[in-house]
Amino acid sequence: MEKELKKYKSTNSFLFTTDLNLEEVCNAPDGASGVFLVFDASNEEKQLIMVGSTGTVQNDGTLKVKSGGLYDKIVNGHQFAKTGRKYSWPAQMKKEEITALEVVWYETFTGKTKSIPTFVEATVLQSFLKDNGTLPKWNVAF
Numbered sequence: 001m002e003k004e005l006k007k008y009k010s011t012n013s014f015l016f017t018t019d020l021n022l023e024e025v026c027n028a029p030d031g032a033s034g035v036f037l038v039f040d041a042s043n044e045e046k047q048l049i050m051v052g053s054t055g056t057v058q059n060d061g062t063l064k065v066k067s068g069g070l071y072d073k074i075v076n077g078h079q080f081a082k083t084g085r086k087y088s089w090p091a092q093m094k095k096e097e098i099t100a101l102e103v104v105w106y107e108t109f110t111g112k113t114k115s116i117p118t119f120v121e122a123t124v125l126q127s128f129l130k131d132n133g134t135l136p137k138w139n140v141a142f
Helices: 069-076 085-096 117-132
Strands: 011-016 034-040 047-054 101-107
Touching: 034 069, 034 117, 047 069, 047 117, 069 085, 069 101
Parallel strands: none
Antiparallel strands: 011 101, 034 047, 034 101
């Protein structure tokens, strides 16, 4: 999995706990497209629990960035309910007794590197499926 992501130089991460505000701690860029990986960081051995992406490549090879880019997808994207992750993640974390999440994001479509975000997401998920026989537990389907 790291092999597929090593070439993306625009990357960062942040830690999220239920007593923090996701809107404040998320350091993903507004106008960027790419993938994000969510790890259960409750203990030393982090576990990948979700992979997501945002951004669409058009027929002419240009990128259509969805409003808010990676930041908006992470903070306001719907998961577990018809509400943004800023609300659903803390609830799900309490339900599953997860004390911390580490979110790592990669900008996959830049001036030099032009990788389709959903392709990169699929590649990471395929690698996880091959190694574990399942998708990460917060990925319902792909």
